[in-house]
Amino acid sequence: MRDGASLSTTALRVAALTRHNLLLRRRDPANLITYMIIPMILMWLTKPLLTRLMPDAGTAQDVTGPLVFSSTLALQIVGMSLLSERTWRTWEMLRATPATAPELLIGKAFPVLAVLLLQQGAVIGYGVAVAGLSVTGPFLLLLAMLVWSITLLATGSLLATLVRSHAQLAVLTDLGAIVLSTLGGALLPLSMMPSIAQHVAPASPGYWAISMLKAAIRGDAAATLGPAAILGGIAVVAGTTACLRLRRGLAQLKS
Amino acid sequence: MLEATGLVKRYGHVTALDGFTLSVAPGEITGLVGHNGAGKTTFTRIVAGLAAPDAGQVTIAGLPPRRAARLIGVAPQEISLYPAVTIRETLRLFGSLHGLRRKPLAAAISEVTDALSLGGFLDQRIDSLSGGQQRRAQAAVALLHRPRLVLLDEPTAGVDPQTRRTLLAALRQRAADGAAILYTTHYLPELADLQATLAIARGGRVIARGTAQQLLSGLPGQVTVDLGDEVLKVPATDTAATLAQLLTSISKPLRGVSVTEPSLDDLYQAVASHA
Numbered sequence: 001m002r003d004g005a006s007l008s009t010t011a012l013r014v015a016a017l018t019r020h021n022l023l024l025r026r027r028d029p030a031n032l033i034t035y036m037i038i039p040m041i042l043m044w045l046t047k048p049l050l051t052r053l054m055p056d057a058g059t060a061q062d063v064t065g066p067l068v069f070s071s072t073l074a075l076q077i078v079g080m081s082l083l084s085e086r087t088w089r090t091w092e093m094l095r096a097t098p099a100t101a102p103e104l105l106i107g108k109a110f111p112v113l114a115v116l117l118l119q120q121g122a123v124i125g126y127g128v129a130v131a132g133l134s135v136t137g138p139f140l141l142l143l144a145m146l147v148w149s150i151t152l153l154a155t156g157s158l159l160a161t162l163v164r165s166h167a168q169l170a171v172l173t174d175l176g177a178i179v180l181s182t183l184g185g186a187l188l189p190l191s192m193m194p195s196i197a198q199h200v201a202p203a204s205p206g207y208w209a210i211s212m213l214k215a216a217i218r219g220d221a222a223a224t225l226g227p228a229a230i231l232g233g234i235a236v237v238a239g240t241t242a243c244l245r246l247r248r249g250l251a252q253l254k255s
Numbered sequence: 256m257l258e259a260t261g262l263v264k265r266y267g268h269v270t271a272l273d274g275f276t277l278s279v280a281p282g283e284i285t286g287l288v289g290h291n292g293a294g295k296t297t298f299t300r301i302v303a304g305l306a307a308p309d310a311g312q313v314t315i316a317g318l319p320p321r322r323a324a325r326l327i328g329v330a331p332q333e334i335s336l337y338p339a340v341t342i343r344e345t346l347r348l349f350g351s352l353h354g355l356r357r358k359p360l361a362a363a364i365s366e367v368t369d370a371l372s373l374g375g376f377l378d379q380r381i382d383s384l385s386g387g388q389q390r391r392a393q394a395a396v397a398l399l400h401r402p403r404l405v406l407l408d409e410p411t412a413g414v415d416p417q418t419r420r421t422l423l424a425a426l427r428q429r430a431a432d433g434a435a436i437l438y439t440t441h442y443l444p445e446l447a448d449l450q451a452t453l454a455i456a457r458g459g460r461v462i463a464r465g466t467a468q469q470l471l472s473g474l475p476g477q478v479t480v481d482l483g484d485e486v487l488k489v490p491a492t493d494t495a496a497t498l499a500q501l502l503t504s505i506s507k508p509l510r511g512v513s514v515t516e517p518s519l520d521d522l523y524q525a526v527a528s529h530a
Binding site: 009012013016017020023024027028088089090092093094095096097098099 | 334353
């Protein structure tokens with residue numbers, strides 16, 4: 001620990017950082033609100049079509065597709081939360097305090113994770129209340145949402161360490177979200193996509209996220225854990241790489 | 256308090272520090288001056304634990320920088336604050352990270368904002384403050400936890416005279432209370448105001464160190480005598496003796512006499528240019 005911090009000191013510093021980062025999120029809620037509204041509109045628009053095409057699973061597809069699509073867009077929230085520290089030059093101010101690098105990263109990650117869970121929770125809640133989604137495995141669904149949120153957190157953090165500006169981050173996350181989530185079956189069911197796209201789909205994290213969330217909604221633990229393990233692997237690789245780059249200091253990254 | 260010996264720091268082929276040696280004692284204000292690229296900011300970053308030297312040693316109260324963070328207060332060269340939060344929220348965050356809680360934290364915020372005349376702006380967002388107020392807010396972060404070593408990198412760049420006076424007064428008070436202060440600036444009259452000892456950096460090392468009086472003692476001033484049809488300008492180490500000698504040797508009526516003592520600017524130019 002940086003200056004011999006005890007566990008309670010660490011907890012207090014992480015709490016202070018978490019409070020502060022939640023405050024920052026509250027001061028700039030536009031992205032979160034947008035990423036909650038987009039899937040609700042999509043659900044409303046696509047429900048008639050999907051329930052006609054997929055009588056048994058149309059509602060689950062109608063909820064999980066827009067959820068995954070909008071949550072990949074929310075990668076931008078993750079990336080921005082780190083990139084802004086570089087723009088504001090505040091990361092160095094934080095590094096000059098007794099807080100350790102893990103404390104800074106955990107204090108940063110908790111609020112973002114909460115935001116991602118809140119966004120997905122709101123979409124699921126809307127799906128249940130308005131689209132008539134029936135959730136058989138609520139705890140399994142919560143686990144699936146957590147795994148997907150952690151994957152997004154790790155991937156977004158990695159993106160933030162790779163880009164030089166907010167504009168680059170926006171391009172990368174917008175393009176990546178549309179390509180990856182669409183390819184994974186977020187906007188159209190896989191069965192309706194060209195055969196080549198169906199073959200390539202498993203390369204997309206969005207594919208595994210939709211598979212995992214659908215399985216969790218119907219309470220199928222075995223079918224949930226496989227995709228969860230794959231997403232967990234992606235999260236570990238992306239998160240580890242991001243942490244290694246962050247240890248060098250955001251100010252020195254790629255600039 | 257601060258002991259740095261033989262620091263070397265390279266960025267690729269560029270040598271930013273090349274045997275940088277400097278110490279600052281408790282209660283001492285040291286003005287670190289030098290051209291851009293002299294190594295001032297790199298040195299400050301190493302002392303703050305934000306960069307590691309390639310060679311050499313630095314300690315703060317006997318500890319390496321990364322273990323002495325609670326003893327150090329830092330105000331970087333550029334404004335480095337969260338724009339969307341208030342001064343009070345900013346100080347709460349940094350105070351908490353330095354281990355201040357509840358009443359001690361509230362007392363520290365009150366003390367530092369009073370000293371820096373920020374009391375009326377505590378609940379204003381940083382992005383709504385003027386440049387001078389933001390500078391003072393940044394200094395408040397550096398001074399909040401009563402650090403034993405304060406590092407300020409050009410803290411008055413672009414500020415109005417009132418802000419400068421307020422900040423310098425707060426620093427003088429902290430030094431009087433025993434803090435060691437390392438003050439980087441290009442504006443030398445501030446160092447005279449602070450009665451700082453000087454360290455002049457060039458090419459990644461300190462090339463001159465001492466009080467202003469010590470460093471100025473060998474530097475010539477100038478005696479100017481206006482004779483009407485000509486003006487005599489005579490460089491002089493002892494300006495009084497030179498003036499007396501001139502007055503006795505000139506038979507013409509004098510239109511005017513002036514004596515210019517060497518300034519810190521002259522010292523800086525002389526040392527930094529010729530070392």
